Amino acid sequence: MKTKKMKDILGKVAPLLALVLLFIVLSLATEKFFTLNNMMNILRQTAVNGLISAAMLVVLITAGIDLSVGANAILCACMMGMLKTSFGITNSLVLILVCIITGVFIGFLNGILLTKMHLPHPFVSTLGMKNVLCGLALFVVSTKTISDFPAAVTFLGSSNLFKVSGGFSGIPLCFIVLILIYIVYHFFLNKTALGRMIYCVGGNPEAARLSGINSDNILIFVYSLSGFMCSIAALVIVGRSAVANPSAAISPYDTDAIAACIIGGASFMGGKGTIWGTLIGALMISTIRNGLTLLNTSSSVQYIVIGLVIIAAVFIDVTRTRMEAKAKRLAAK
Amino acid sequence: MSNYLVELKGVTKRFPGVVAMRNMSLQIRPGEIHGLIGENGAGKSTLIKVLTGVHIPEEGSIYIEGNKVSFKNPNEAATAGIACVYQELNIVKLLSVTDNIFINKAINKKGSPFLDYTKMHEIAHEVMLSLGQDIAVKKECGSYGMGIQQMVEIAKAVLIDAKLIIMDEPTSSLGEKEVEQLMKTVRSLKEKGIAILFVSHKLEELFELCDRVTVMRDGEHILTKNTDELDNDSLISAMVGRTLDNQYPKIEAEPGTEALRVEHLNSAGVLRDVSFHANHGEILGFAGLVGAGRTETFRAVFGADPYDSGEIYINGEKVVIKSPKAGIRCGMAFLTEDRKGQGLVLSQSVRTNLILSNMRRCTKGLFFDEKQIDQLAEENISDLKIKTPTADEVVGQLSGGNQQKVVIGKWINTNADIYIFDEPTRGIDVGAKVEVYNIMNRLVRAGKCVIMISSELPEIIGMSDRVIVMREGRIMGELSRKTDVLNQEIIMKAAWGGEIR
Numbered sequence: 001m002k003t004k005k006m007k008d009i010l011g012k013v014a015p016l017l018a019l020v021l022l023f024i025v026l027s028l029a030t031e032k033f034f035t036l037n038n039m040m041n042i043l044r045q046t047a048v049n050g051l052i053s054a055a056m057l058v059v060l061i062t063a064g065i066d067l068s069v070g071a072n073a074i075l076c077a078c079m080m081g082m083l084k085t086s087f088g089i090t091n092s093l094v095l096i097l098v099c100i101i102t103g104v105f106i107g108f109l110n111g112i113l114l115t116k117m118h119l120p121h122p123f124v125s126t127l128g129m130k131n132v133l134c135g136l137a138l139f140v141v142s143t144k145t146i147s148d149f150p151a152a153v154t155f156l157g158s159s160n161l162f163k164v165s166g167g168f169s170g171i172p173l174c175f176i177v178l179i180l181i182y183i184v185y186h187f188f189l190n191k192t193a194l195g196r197m198i199y200c201v202g203g204n205p206e207a208a209r210l211s212g213i214n215s216d217n218i219l220i221f222v223y224s225l226s227g228f229m230c231s232i233a234a235l236v237i238v239g240r241s242a243v244a245n246p247s248a249a250i251s252p253y254d255t256d257a258i259a260a261c262i263i264g265g266a267s268f269m270g271g272k273g274t275i276w277g278t279l280i281g282a283l284m285i286s287t288i289r290n291g292l293t294l295l296n297t298s299s300s301v302q303y304i305v306i307g308l309v310i311i312a313a314v315f316i317d318v319t320r321t322r323m324e325a326k327a328k329r330l331a332a333k
Numbered sequence: 334m335s336n337y338l339v340e341l342k343g344v345t346k347r348f349p350g351v352v353a354m355r356n357m358s359l360q361i362r363p364g365e366i367h368g369l370i371g372e373n374g375a376g377k378s379t380l381i382k383v384l385t386g387v388h389i390p391e392e393g394s395i396y397i398e399g400n401k402v403s404f405k406n407p408n409e410a411a412t413a414g415i416a417c418v419y420q421e422l423n424i425v426k427l428l429s430v431t432d433n434i435f436i437n438k439a440i441n442k443k444g445s446p447f448l449d450y451t452k453m454h455e456i457a458h459e460v461m462l463s464l465g466q467d468i469a470v471k472k473e474c475g476s477y478g479m480g481i482q483q484m485v486e487i488a489k490a491v492l493i494d495a496k497l498i499i500m501d502e503p504t505s506s507l508g509e510k511e512v513e514q515l516m517k518t519v520r521s522l523k524e525k526g527i528a529i530l531f532v533s534h535k536l537e538e539l540f541e542l543c544d545r546v547t548v549m550r551d552g553e554h555i556l557t558k559n560t561d562e563l564d565n566d567s568l569i570s571a572m573v574g575r576t577l578d579n580q581y582p583k584i585e586a587e588p589g590t591e592a593l594r595v596e597h598l599n600s601a602g603v604l605r606d607v608s609f610h611a612n613h614g615e616i617l618g619f620a621g622l623v624g625a626g627r628t629e630t631f632r633a634v635f636g637a638d639p640y641d642s643g644e645i646y647i648n649g650e651k652v653v654i655k656s657p658k659a660g661i662r663c664g665m666a667f668l669t670e671d672r673k674g675q676g677l678v679l680s681q682s683v684r685t686n687l688i689l690s691n692m693r694r695c696t697k698g699l700f701f702d703e704k705q706i707d708q709l710a711e712e713n714i715s716d717l718k719i720k721t722p723t724a725d726e727v728v729g730q731l732s733g734g735n736q737q738k739v740v741i742g743k744w745i746n747t748n749a750d751i752y753i754f755d756e757p758t759r760g761i762d763v764g765a766k767v768e769v770y771n772i773m774n775r776l777v778r779a780g781k782c783v784i785m786i787s788s789e790l791p792e793i794i795g796m797s798d799r800v801i802v803m804r805e806g807r808i809m810g811e812l813s814r815k816t817d818v819l820n821q822e823i824i825m826k827a828a829w830g831g832e833i834r
Contacts, residue, residue, distance in 0.1 A: 191700040193692040196685060203678035210637055210675050211690040211743065212661040271680040 015263055015280045022284060026291040033294055037169045040160075045286040047157075047174035047236050048073075049256050050279060053264075054185055055229035056257040057278045058222050061189075062202040063270025064122040066110060066226050069233075070253025071133035074246065076103045076234035078137040080153065081146030081244035092152035100231040106133065107227020111220030122223075130254070137246040147243045156232075157239015174236045181232070185275040198222060203271030255310060260285055262313040267321065285309070337396070338363040338528050339384070339415070339497055344393030346379050353379040354552045357393070361497060364526045366519060368543035368560070370533065372572055372825075373623050373788045376552035377532055381499055384530075385417045386410035397496075416490030417499040420506075424482050426475030431457040433474050434488050460488045464518050480511030487518065491527075498522065499530040504538060505624065516542055534622055536565055536829055548572055566822075569829065573790065573821040580767060581795025584774045588798065589613030591649060592751050592782035593665075595634060598643030603629045605806045607643070611751070611782050616773060618797030619786040621828050626806040627786045628670060631753045635667040636660035647751070661690060666744030670756040670786070672733075676740040679729035683721050684710045686728050686739050690747045713742035718768060734765025741772055752776055755786045770796060794819045802827040 027034040052069050059066045076099045083089040083098060106129070113125040156177060160170025189195040200208045201218045209215045233253075238244055262268075263284055264277025288309065292302045339361040346354040354376045361367050371377050382388040384395070386404030395402050397413050404410045424433055431450070434457045442449040457470040464484050474482055483503060490498045500519075504512045519529055519542060533539055539546055540560055548555040548571040555571050591610050598607040604626050611617045619627045633640040636654040645652055647663050654660045660667065669675040677686050687710050688695050695706050710724040717738040721731055728739055737757065744752060754773065758766040773783050773796065787793050793800055802809045802824055809827040812819055 187700065193696050193701065196692060196701070200678045200681060200685070200689060203680040204674070206675050207678055208689070210635075210657050210667065210669060212656075212658040212747075213689075213692075214656070214658055271678070 015277055019280050019284050022287055030294050033291055040169050040172060042286050042290050043175040044172040045290060046282050047178050048233050049260060049285060050178045050282040051229050051233040052253050053257040053260040053278045053282045055226040057261045057266055057273050058198060059226050060261050060266045061198055061270060061273050062219060062222050067126040067254045068110060068129040068133055069230050069257055070251055071130045071249040072103055072106045072227055072230040073234040073237060074249035075133045075137045076231045077238045077244035078141045078246050082140040085146055090150050092150045095153050099234055103227040103231025104224050107224040111223035115216040115219050134249040137249045141246050143246060145243050145245045149238055154239040154242060157236040182275050182279055189275060199271055256285055259310045259313055337361060338398060340396040342394050344383060344390045346383055346388055346390045352552055358554050359547060361528050361530060364523055364528055365544045366523055366529045366531055366542055368531050368539040368546035370539060370546060371549035375549040377549055381417060381501055384415055384499060411493055414494060414496035416493060416495035418483060418486040418503060420501045422482050422486055424474050424485060427473060429472060430470040430474050430485055433485050434492060460491055464488060465514060479506050480514060497528045497530060501532045502534060536568060569822055569825045573825050582770055583796055586614045586777045588615040589780055594646040596644045598633060598640055600633055600640040603806055607808055609801055609808060611784055613780050613782050614777055615798040616777055616783045616785055616796050618793040618800040620793045620800055620824050621803035623788060625803040627803050628755055635665055661747055664750035666747060666749035667753045668740055668744060668755060668757055672736055672740050677728050677736060681728060682725045683728050683739055684724040687713050687742045687746060689743050709746060717742050734761035737761055751782045753784045790821045790824060800824060804828055
């Protein structure tokens with residue numbers, strides 16, 4: 001019994017230990033790494049992936065996947081750009097509202113495709129959606145990069161708290177918001193009926209249906225929530241870069257998010273995953289990127305390392321599942 | 334040389350906790366059609382799997398044409414000339430008939446790495462023709478009906494020069510004409526000297542086709558006789574001839590008002606004009622063979638599957654139920670036969686599974702009322718005697734019986750009025766079975782309506798107040814504990830094609 005608990009705890013903190021180890025290695029490798037301002041940089045760089053990972057996590061829990069997350073976020077940003085340039089709308093509230101509506105609507109569509117139109121696996125439908133959205137993003141702003149957004153739109157992505165000019169760069173607001181959202185997620189996933197139903201639909205959709213849970217509605221909600229998180233990520237992207245760049249739609253937001261969730265303990269088989277694990281996963285990825293940049297490695301090496309981390313993460317996922325199955329078999333004897 | 338093509342002597346096959354086949358003997362003569370019959374779980378499948386090398390028996394010996402063999406895998410059995418056409422066909426629907434026939438023995442052009450399709454098509458066409466099927470072998474297998482797909486399987490067996498072809502309920506998914514064609518083919522195979530082991534649930538087919546019939550029961554050989562020495566009654570009593578153990582704690586409760594009435598329920602190809610009613614305070618048993626439409630009836634009533642026509646009344650009021658959610662709202666609980674696939678979320682805790690059907694009622698404002706859930710889970714665990722270290726244990730870790738109690742707990746927590754138990758004691762040990770019966774008794778005593786679908790006749794007879802027998806999607810008749818003698822032979826006769834008078 002005791003060893004089992006130890007194993008449980010070890011399994012839970014293993015990603016955290018890996019992150020700490022990574023920090024130690026990078027601190028030893030370069031003195032530029034472990035400084036207050038660089039730590040703030042990492043948090044800043046984590047925000048976008050963290051938000052999109054939260055979108056991805058809930059989808060993964062239902063044994064699904066959403067490959068359209070990145071393209072969705074960029075489309076949300078470009079929709080604001082279109083309103084500004086083509087219609088001359090500069091009212092921040094309108095822009096933000098359209099951004100959020102776009103994201104939620106795209107997510108809702110993904111949910112409908114999966115449940116009501118019976119597409120076989122969300123991999124297919126969201127892959128298709130990703131391409132559609134990439135095209136739409138280019139289309140709505142006529143392939144131009146749009147800049148000069150009103151301050152209220154860029155506020156979330158660009159502001160820093162407790163900033164000292166020339167010294168402390170400040171705590172990025174976007175990361176604080178990310179943490180607040182994660183806390184809401186934590187309570188949502190663990191303490192509400194809807195949250196628990198999401199795990200149950202992921203673990204066994206047929207048992208959930210026969211127990212009176214409307215699996216279709218749950219799935220539509222999950223994909224809509226994913227779209228909502230993408231729209232928030234869009235606001236941070238616009239805030240950080242000060243532009244809406246349609247060609248960013250093909251950036252690997254989706255794979256980064258999947259990697260973060262898997263590193264944090266989610267599984268492609270569904271039914272598993274926690275929001276805090278996902279935070280560690282997202283931090284790990286931005287830390288690797290940040291560290292490698294400080295070490296002056298070329299972008300080619302960064303791609304290779306991130307790629308290997310993704311493979312390792314999936315490998316860890318399947319090995320963990322196999323070990324658990326083996327333990328179960330042994331326990332049954 | 335021996336007189337027998339295949340002979341089994343004292344073969345025993347054990348699985349953890351059960352003896353699936355005990356001291357089995359069987360003799361099949363060359364070129365005979367040998368029928369095999371027995372109740373669900375009598376050991377027929379085990380016998381087939383031992384003969385085809387899927388299972389390796391612990392004791393006993395198998396002889397083929399007098400030579401002792403011990404198959405280590407299905408390939409060795411095939412080489413020895415034993416082929417099997419399983420109930421679930423092994424057909425790749427998107428490949429052509431030829432490709433399917435040659436799936437593991439394709440012919441190459443001489444001295445070339447490429448397939449000799451001309452030759453393969455020719456042979457495939459010839460074999461199909463010899464089975465009475467003049468079809469285009471280049472077409473996809475899936476474009477043909479079940480009858481022809483089955484013939485493709487038989488063709489595979491013929492091409493490996495099988496001496497014995499086992500057919501596992503070959504007519505179960507065929508139409509009338511296809512059955513006729515199959516019979517013709519089976520007879521022509523016999524003329525070629527191939528022996529057939531014909532496993533079937535349908536007595537009339539056995540009488541029409543077989544030279545001899547073997548009956549199995551509880552994993553043992555009961556009898557083998559020439560078909561002309563047998564009749565319906567003697568076969569049925571041989572199949573069910575066991576004595577009832579007194580392991581059923583039946584209580585007599587006072588039946589109350591009508592809880593559920595179903596009228597003229599139809600579903601194309603599955604249910605035909607099913608009408609019955611169930612009362613409060615009684616256990617209504619549903620007997621019949623696997624596939625008789627019992628589960629399908631209640632999946633339709635509960636809202637899990639759509640149906641074509643029919644009316645459902647609950648407490649005398651007409652209701653329309655289109656989803657399990659609606660079924661639950663009408664006061665129904667449905668314990669499915671497949672508890673792992675349909676009853677539980679194995680990766681979640683006992684606690685979560687216990688509230689799976691009424692999560693929304695366990696909240697206080699936005700969040701779960703953890704205290705209420707803890708209390709409920711503790712109550713369930715002690716009431717139903719669920720053996721689990723804590724309520725937070727993952728359900729997949731529990732034993733079958735305890736998992737089943739969690740499913741029952743889940744439904745009791747919805748405060749349902751009508752409990753449909755589909756094979757409630759399948760795969761659980763005897764002790765847990767009695768506990769499940771006691772829970773059913775408690776429900777009945779509390780005035781609930783309990784419906785029990787079961788393929789175990791002793792259980793049906795031991796626990797039911799009334800019994801309804803189904804066969805091929807129809808209700809064949811009804812027996813009552815008060816007015817009729819509940820006995821296995823009467824029920825079996827109805828289930829296997831007779832009438833209840």
